[in-house]
Every structure is written in C-alpha cells, then in structure tokens.
Amino acid sequence: MTDLFTAPPHRQAEPAFPEPRSSRRAQRRRRRNRHGRSLVVLLVALVLVGGSGYAIWMNLDSLMGLTTPLESKDFPGPGGDQVNVEIPEGATGTVMGEELYEAGVVASVPAFTAAFEANPESVLIRPGTHTMLEEMSARDAVALLVKNETADLQLTIPEGYTVDQIVERAVQVTGLPAKDFEAALKRPAKIGLPKVAGGEAEGWLYPDTYMVKPNDKASGLLSQMVDRTTKLLRQKGVADADRQSVLIKASLVEREGMHAEDRRKMARAIQNRLDDDMALQIDAAVAYGADKPGTELTRDDLNNSKNRYNTYQHAGLPPGPIANPGADSIDAVLNPTPGDWKFWVTVNLDTGETKFAETQPEHEQYVQELRDWQAANG
Template sequence: MTDLFTASTLPPTGATTAASRSRSGNGRDRKAARRRKLRRQVRTLLVLVITLAAVAGAGWFVFRETDLFGFVSPLESKDFPGPGGEQVQVEIAPGAPGEAMGQALYDAGVVASVGAFVEAYEANPNAQLIQAGTHVMLTEMRAADAVALLAKNEKVELKLTIPEGYTVAQVVDRAVEVTGLDRAAFDAALADPASIGLPAEAGGKAEGWLAPSTYYVVPNDTPASLLSQMVQQTVGSLTQRGVPQDQWQAVLTKASLVEREAKFPQDRPKMARAIENRLERGMTLDIDASTAYGLGKPGTELTYEDNHDANNPYALYVHLGLPPTPIANPGSSALDAVLNPEPGDWVFWVAVNLDTGETKFAETIQQHNKNVEELRAWQAANGG
C-alpha cells in the first residue's frame, strides 16, 4: 500500500510554499473583512437606534407641544405674563378636577396652557375652595392668578327671591325685573305646563306651584328653566312631607288661603284648623283674600257685592268648599300649618287691628261678633 503523503509529496519541514502562503493570507483577509463588515453593521445599527430614538423623542415633543393643526398644545406648561385683558365668563362644572377647569379656561383664552394651570392649581391650597358656576375671568391671565381668582368664587349669579304669598303674576313681575328675561317667554312657558314640569294634579295652572325661595340665576337660565326649578321645589316639599300625590292640589290650595289670611306664623296653625272645621261643617269659608284674587283687586277695596258675586268662582262667601285653584304660592310654614293644624274648635277669625294684623279666633258667633266690635272700634279710631 502506498502512503499518499510520501516524503516526495510533502514540503520540507519548516518551509511554506508560495501557494500555501497565498491561501493562508487569503483566509486571514476574508476574516478581517468579515470583522470590519460586522463592525460597520453594528455601527449602522447603533446609528439607526439612536436616530429612531431621537425621532421618537422629537415626535413625542411635537405631539405634546403641538396639536394636529400645528398650534401650541394646552398640555405644554406655557404661561401668560398677565395681568390679563378683557372679561370673559367661564363655566366651571360641578365636581370638575383641575385638568377640566384648566381646559375650560384654556378654551376661553384665559390661560396659555392646561399644564400651567394644573401646576398652579396643585400649588395653591385654596384651589379646593373653587365652586361650580359661572366665573368672571380675564383673558391672558397668569395661571396662578387665574387659580386665585377662581378660589374667590366671585361667580356670575343673580339672586331671584320670591316671597311667600306671591301670585304667579307677581312671580313673573319679579323675575322679569331681576333677570331682564322676556315676559313673553315666561307667558309661553306657563302656557306649556310640560315645559316647566307641572304635575297633572295642577290642572295646567301654575298658581300655588312656584315655591317661594331664593334662586340663583346663571347666564344660561331661561324662563322655562327658572319656573321649572320652582315647580320642582314645590314637588320636593310635598314629597318630603309625605303628602299623597292625589292631595297635592288640595294641600296647596288650603296653604295658599292660610298664607294670605294669616299675618303671623303663630296664627297659621289656628287658621288651618278653622278652615278644616268650616269645611267639615259645610260652612262657606268667607275668605276675602280669595274674592280679591278672583277679581284681581286688593282685599282692602272689596265691597259686600264683591264678596257675594256668584259669577266669581273665588267668592267663598257664596261658593262652598275650596276655590278652583290656590290663590298664591304658599311658603313652608303655611304648608306645615295645613298638615299639622292646631287642635281647637275655632270657626271664625277676624283681624282686629288692620295696622298690625292682630287676629282673634272664635268658636261661637257670639265670640266672633264681640271681636268684630273690637275691629269696628279700631276703624272708628283710625279713620274708618
């Protein structure tokens, strides 16, 4: 057997042929080339990663600092130098967090950014005092000044106070005077009971259902919304007192009579009892205030003929029972008197002093006539 690698075919020990040197050199070059290529690829990848990171960071900055149309974003904490320009009204919603307040102010041109407002809001301990409502602000305010002004709660509010015993006509007069809203719009709302939430028990008439109270009027209020608040407060009062719904109108009617007849709170429970006693005995109520309401004239100007005019459904000297509707809008004390009348057998009452309104109650006609004599004496001493 012949060894393929005989001495004649092997190079001398320690020697390298030109061909072998060439092959060895080429191998080293290829390896070096691969290493250089790898280093270039790594550098390229690093550059790409850094570039992408820079682009992403720039994109986030652009997203934060500009909106889709290229304007400065409200998220940027830019601030106006102040002190402010023209007045504007800003509505702060109930329970609004600082970000929502800032957005409302930014939209109105009050602050330069939501971010600046939120920072100022979080830095001001009085910010938690800010109340919902319409606030008067200035355009281009410093965020810190805007927070401080909001915390003062100098809101745009009109106070509409409706006294106890006002009629619907008087309520509308007062509302038009205070708010400047159109009277025709009030009339239109009253003519549309559904628009003010008037219950079916009212029979389409708002008399007695416009609760006396103080109402805070904001710029977006309308006659219908104001009247609706009054109706809802009355419904709430009746519901809270546990009055069955089928008795709502009767209770309001009785309370309106008490409201207009009794001058002092301590007289109202007695008055309510006297009215109940007369109704139970089938007696006419003989209430001047009802006659006056039906005729649209002051009670002090009534005549005997007025009180006995059968054409007036509110003339309770000739018509048994309650009048067709309440004659005024009663307050809470009149409602409570009707629901909790004072125990007693009174069926008569008369004001014996027309200046002070002092009223005396009687169980019998004899007692009543004596009280009437006292009234006549006062009239004689005071010019009739």
C-alpha cells in the same frame, strides 16, 4: 423579559409662560390627548409585567413625565381672554380648582387650593357662572371669585306672590319678554305641571331665589319653580292626588297669615270649617277672584256669586290656589295646631296680631276690636 421602562417616554419641554396664549391652549389640548393614549399603553404593559407592576405604578408620574393638575405650577397673570366657569353648589376649593384648571384659568389645582386656603374670604364664594380670565395667577383667581361678580342673575320670588306677580318680577330681573312666559304657561306639560294642577300654574311656582344663567329661557325658569314645588311635596309625603288641595289650603294660609304660629292655627280653622260644611268666608280668596286688593272689597264683591273664588257664596275650597305658598304655609297645612277654632280676625293691621275664636259671639268681639283699631288709626 424585555425591560420596557428603562427610559421614560420622550417629554416635550414645557413652554415658557410668555409664549402666545393661543399656542398654549392648543398645546394643553394636545397634551391631554397624548397623555390619555400613553396611559392606555402603560396600563396594558402593566398587565404584561405582572407583579412588578406595583412598583412601576407607584412611580407612574416620573415614568410618564406627565404634566397634571397635581403639579403646583402657577401662571404669572394677569390673564387674558374671558371665560365662563361654573362653580357647583357646595364646591370645595379642590373642586373649584379642577373646574378652573380645565377651563385654562389656573395652571394647576394645587396652586389654586393653596391660594384658596390662604384667603380667609374664600368661604364667601357663591355657586354660579363666574366670568374669569384665562391664565390668571391662582391668587388673582381666588380674589376674583370672592367678588362674586357672576354672570348669573338672581331672581327672588317672595312667598305669596301670584303667577302674574312672578311673571312681572321675572321680566324685570331677566329682561326676557313677558310673551315668552305667557307662551310657556299656556303649555303646562312643557313646564312640568302635573295633571292634578288642571293646566294652571298658580300655586305650583315655588317662591325662592333662582340663579338665572345667560342662556336660560322663560320655560326653563318656570320648570325649575314647578320642579321645586313637586320635590317639596314628594319629600313631605303628600300623595299625588292630594297635592292640589294642599296647595289651595296653603295659599289661603299664606295670604291670610303674617306669623308662623298663626298659620298653623288658620290651617286648623280651615279644616274645621270644611269638616262642618261651613263656608270658608276668606276675604283673600274673594279678592283674588275679583282681581283687586283685599282692602278694596265691597259688600257687592262679597255677594257676587259669579266669582268662583267667593268663599262666602260657594262652599268648600276655591277652584284653585290663590297664590304660590312657601314651605312654612305648606307645613302649616300638613301639621296644623290642634284646636277647635273656626274663626280668626286680624285685630291690628300694623303688627298682624290675629285672634282666633271657636264661636260666633267670641269672633264678633274680636271683630269689634278690629273696628276700634281702625277708628283709632284711620
């Protein structure tokens, strides 16, 4: 049998670090391609030599003379051209090192992981697109990641925001034109809205913090929000046909309730009124349809039957959500507190203290408490 491996393949000497950066980038690409071809040849040869292949495989690195991320090399720094590196959600130090090595930021994964473990603040590194420098020292790379100066923007959407408020916030944070968001909202299928939404995004834009990358578009951001809502409803076992009504109820609870424990009671009171064919009489819904704050509602607003969201004049649920609810409000609708309540009123507008009643006379007592509080705090 011919001894195929008495001498390792020819290995080109590693360049000294001061060599021009562009030359080293090109050499890294050539080296990866060359090693890929050599590995294929070696694997075929191992099949041919049979049982002796195990010993050869165990000494593969020394036989091939490969330069891999397993070598604990480090660049002297300080670094050169900028390069964006995506750090995935939940990435370990090793995963980060692999991403940085592939991008040419660090010379080896072991050097980075050693620096990562030596820096107690490395646990603060957040996912996202980090702007790094090519050929940094591993220690400097960790220090720069810890600063979390990502190329991404953070877009935070509070619970209870309407679509209009979300677009306004998104335009302010991202700098994307409002017309781009408006155009995307007119194409509901493009942003993933299900048919049950009736072409309206209200209620389907999940309130959360989103990482906005430099090349993100308005339609992509809206798609993320719709996707989060859809996934949440699916995880909670809400049937497709029930999702719109769940979001309508949750939006009412979101805009009316300040405290988590109150929201579950409100969800029960809403369902109790629906079961008894009672008008919901929810001011937040009327205000949404009138396009004004709830504190500015007038008697004429409550008597306006042309307002489709006027739950004093129209029985049942309003035609759509009045805001974009968060997970707590959705949970409240899916798991309401048992009880016979049909009324509620916030008796202290500063603390949000809310009282629930089963009968009209009891409710009127609590309404008087609110009036007394308003008189004392006018």
